[in-house]
Amino acid sequence: MNISVIGAGSCNSTIYDLAEELGRLIANNGATLITGGLGGVMEAASKGAIEAGGTTIGILPGNDKSEANTYVQIPIVTGMGHARNVIVVKSADAVIAVAGELGTLSEIAIALKTGKPLIGLQTWENIDGIIRVNTAEEAINQAMRSITS
Numbered sequence: 001m002n003i004s005v006i007g008a009g010s011c012n013s014t015i016y017d018l019a020e021e022l023g024r025l026i027a028n029n030g031a032t033l034i035t036g037g038l039g040g041v042m043e044a045a046s047k048g049a050i051e052a053g054g055t056t057i058g059i060l061p062g063n064d065k066s067e068a069n070t071y072v073q074i075p076i077v078t079g080m081g082h083a084r085n086v087i088v089v090k091s092a093d094a095v096i097a098v099a100g101e102l103g104t105l106s107e108i109a110i111a112l113k114t115g116k117p118l119i120g121l122q123t124w125e126n127i128d129g130i131i132r133v134n135t136a137e138e139a140i141n142q143a144m145r146s147i148t149s
Contacts, residue, residue: 001147002057003140004034004092006085006107007041007100007123015099018121018136019044022096025140027054034059034091036084037068037075041098046071059088086110094143097123097130117146 003026007019023045026033033049035042037058046056050071058072061084065075078084082103089095089110094117097108104123111118112129119139120130131146133139 001031001093002034002091003031003143004088004095005041005045005098006088006095006104007098008104009038009040009042011040011099015041016044019098020048022098022136022139023048024052025136027052029140029144032057034088036088037072039069043069043071059084082106089116090114092116093147094119096121096139096143099123117143119143
């Protein structure tokens with residue numbers, strides 16, 4: 001099973017720690033982590049997953065796999081820019097949004113439009129369809145329930 005973590009390419013230390021914990025929990029639950037492969041939330045989740053012995057995939061916007069953060073084991077080069085957000089979402093069985101900016105908002109919209117289970121941690125407010133949770137543990141539990149039901 002695949003879980004995508006979406007979030008901004010830069011973040012503060014609180015959000016970084018939250019995403020890192022989430023990555024660990026994803027790996028501990030036997031899921032493969034998919035991100036956009038860059039920094040910030042994507043790097044933190046990948047770091048947590050790697051440290052817990054998980055597998056990480058980065059769907060990169062550019063043409064060079066060296067753009068991937070150091071915790072991406074499987075870099076997928078797309079040359080698609082932000083259009084790669086569709087791949088990040090569609091490749092997942094569930095999507096977890098952590099904070100985020102406009103790129104995250106586009107991924108949220110794609111998840112909602114395509115019916116992917118979408119869990120939100122400190123992310124965009126006032127958007128119907130996001131399953132709101134307060135902790136990384138609640139996020140992974142909700143994602144696993146969504147996948148297995």
